[in-house]
Amino acid sequence: MITKELIVLLVVALAVDTSQTSTPSSPFYTAGVVEFKTASSTFDASQQVNNNLAAYLEIIASQEAAETDIIAFPEGTLNSVLQSTFVPDPTSNIVPCKQSQYAHFLQKLSCQAQISQKYIVVNLIEKENCTKETQAAKNDPRPCSNDGLNIFNTNVVFDRNGTVISRYRKFNLYFEPYNVTLNSEYGEFSTDFGVKFGHFICFDMLFYTPTTELVKSKITDFVFTTMWFSELPFLTAVQYQQSWAYSYDVNLLAAGASNPSVGSTGSGIYAGRNGAIVSVMKSSPERKLYVAKVPKKGFKESESVPVKQLQIRKKRTITSYMKNLLVKRDPQLDTFTSSPLNKSANHDNLCHKDLCCHFHYKTTILTPIANSRSYQYRLAVFDGDRIYEGIKPLGWSVCSILACINNTIQGCALAFDEDVIVSPDLRFDHILIEANFTKTENGLIMPNSVDDSLMPLPVNSFQFNITDIGSKTNARFELLTPKDDLIQFGIYVNFFGERSSASLGLVSNTLIALCLLLFIMEFKRWRW
Structure with a gap:
């Protein structure tokens, strides 16, 4: 039939x-x-x-x-x-x-x-x-x-x-x-x-x-x-x-x-x-x-x-994206060692534990449009464990330049309110981030970036090199194309294993519980 x-x-x-x-x-x-x-x-x-x-x-x-x-x-x-x-x-x-x-x-x-x-x-x-x-x-x-x-x-x-x-x-x-x-x-x-x-x-x-x-x-x-x-x-x-x-x-x-x-x-x-x-x-x-x-x-x-x-790469911004797209914030970001980017300098060094990151940059001061807000930039470094809402700790190291809505680390990785006009007051003409990381066959050293369209930088706009030097691996991440809408530009290392026995102390039990509760609420909405 x-x-x-x-x-x-x-x-x-x-x-x-x-x-x-x-x-x-x-x-x-x-x-x-x-x-x-x-x-x-x-x-x-x-x-x-x-x-x-x-x-x-x-x-x-x-x-x-x-x-x-x-x-x-x-x-x-x-x-x-x-x-x-x-x-x-x-x-x-x-x-x-x-x-x-x-x-x-x-x-x-x-x-x-x-x-x-x-x-x-x-x-x-x-x-x-x-x-x-x-x-x-x-x-x-x-x-x-x-x-x-x-x-x-x-x-x-x-x-x-x-x-x-x-x-x-x-x-x-x-x-x-x-x-x-x-x-x-x-x-x-x-x-x-x-x-x-x-x-x-x-x-x-x-x-x-x-x-x-x-x-x-x-x-x-x-x-x-x-x-x-x-x-x-x-x-x-x-x-x-x-x-x-x-x-x-x-x-x-x-x-x-x-x-x-x-x-x-x-x-x-x-x-x-x-x-x-x-x-x-x-x-x-x-x-x-x-x-x-x-x-x-x-x-x-x-x-x-x-x-x-x-x-x-459309001209939409994080502010317009996040009106309808929920984006979480790294719960450990506030534990990073950080400092404001010095606009009058062209280099800086910053360390967390045994990791020291070297930042070289060339910037141009811009005039933002009237009645607008501009991102402030911070240098940030971390070396330790990453805990995913209290489960499965992984070792990680980070050397990064972060965009922030104010001059504190607590203002980084956030978007301005929807009604705020955002206009850059700084352009990065060149960036070079360099650091020596613990050498391991099991780790992955990555160039990591995102701009105001929530997209990574095109690969032809940067150069990334890693070289083994004795017991260390040297990594260099270089911005080749001027950019005035960076949200994050840095070297990100995943060591695929726990780096310290006290890792769970990095995130409070309260924060873990809140993250877990948030995820469960989202999970119930999403999975039938």
């Missing part, structure tokens, strides 16, 4: 050009990342997943997606615990399309990958049966829950035939009521266009396991599904995505959940040291596919394929 649904699928199949865009001999592949707003919370769980699924399928079948080899969707925007699904083991080479033991949305996505002939990466809530026998088979001594299910935050990858070829369960959870595997899994898959990918989820980006381990295994292309909660001055979404991809010199496909009212937005496609090909931070939610041609790493002819920058 020919159903209406079958007719629609046949029409889509005929309309879609299934010719393969990229082959192993191509110097590039075509990728798409989706900035995606989940369905309204006024729907019940079944309605929500159906609404989200319909939008996913429409995007995959759209004309905009026609030339893509691979499309990535963001974290947490498809289903809920109430609509969780079993996911086949990738080693079984199963095509879930029309197999009833899997949730209908997993079946439909498998079918659509097959019809459109694309690699599809989605993030979903997975369920897995848990018994004493299954735990023993995995050498996992932990007991099962009373309902006999494990629930995971999971990436699933379909190939062009709709086969599940990779599954990764998030290892570094951020206040999420899910299970984790005993040891980290490694999300990776190979494609018919000659590129091997690693993939990971949101908070994983800040940790060594499994993300940096995938980089060290020589994988050069990554898919990143995320529901990022942006934080000034160092961790807004696109800012950190570009910094991470640049520092490891890898291609990165980042798909971000779009819910600016709780702080989630930020998607992009990055070509390592060549920077963002396309990237967006949105102050209003959207469901949109962003497409770019990505030069293959290590490809002989890749030098002849220029990175076409699609990034649009």
Whole structure:
């Protein structure tokens, strides 16, 4: 019997050009990342997943997606615990399309990958049966829950035939009521266009396991599904995505959940040291596919394929962005060693513990427009532990120039009120920040910047170099293009491990509790 649904699928199949865009001999592949707003919370769980699924399928079948080899969707925007699904083991080479033991949305996505002939990466809530026998088979001594299910935050990858070829369960959870595997899994898959990918989820980006381990295994292309909660001055979404991809010199496909009212937005496609090909931070939610041609790493002819920058840097400001986009502030910023930038000088040194940062700068005094306010700048240094709302301390070091709404550190990483006219009274014609950091194979030293449009500086506007000197690593971050709207410009080092045993003392229990309460409130609004 020919159903209406079958007719629609046949029409889509005929309309879609299934010719393969990229082959192993191509110097590039075509990728798409989706900035995606989940369905309204006024729907019940079944309605929500159906609404989200319909939008996913429409995007995959759209004309905009026609030339893509691979499309990535963001974290947490498809289903809920109430609509969780079993996911086949990738080693079984199963095509879930029309197999009833899997949730209908997993079946439909498998079918659509097959019809459109694309690699599809989605993030979903997975369920897995848990018994004493299954735990023993995995050498996992932990007991099962009373309902006999494990629930995971999971990436699933379909190939062009709709086969599940990779599954990764998030290892570094951020206040999420899910299970984790005993040891980290490694999300990776190979494609018919000659590129091997690693993939990971949101908070994983800040940790060594499994993300940096995938980089060290020589994988050069990554898919990143995320529901990022942006934080000034160092961790807004696109800012950190570009910094991470640049520092490891890898291609990165980042798909971000779009819910600016709780702080989630930020998607992009990055070509390592060549920077963002396309990237967006949105102050209003959207469901949109962003497409770019990505030069293959290590490809002989890749030098002849220029990175076409699609990034649009609009003249919106943080003040206008933050009217609708919630941006958190680093809760440890007030513990930094800081001092006002001396406009009459051209250099300064500042230390925190054993870290000393050297700042060289050339500025021009500007005349702001009447009845306006201007950012004041401070030098800031920190060396110690970073605590993410009281969980998972990581060692980090920072040398930075910060924009502040007043002349105190408490005024940094904040925006002026919406009704304030902001006009610069200072332009940086040149900046050089230099420091010697503890040498470690497990650390990541990054150039880190963001301007008044909540976007990182383009890679052609700066120079960044690191050099090993004995037991230290010297880093130099240099601004090459004059800039009058800097919010943060600095060297950011993630050591992927705790630096001091007293780390929890850096943030008061009260602050941790308040941050946790805020996140739970946001979490309840966002996840159904």
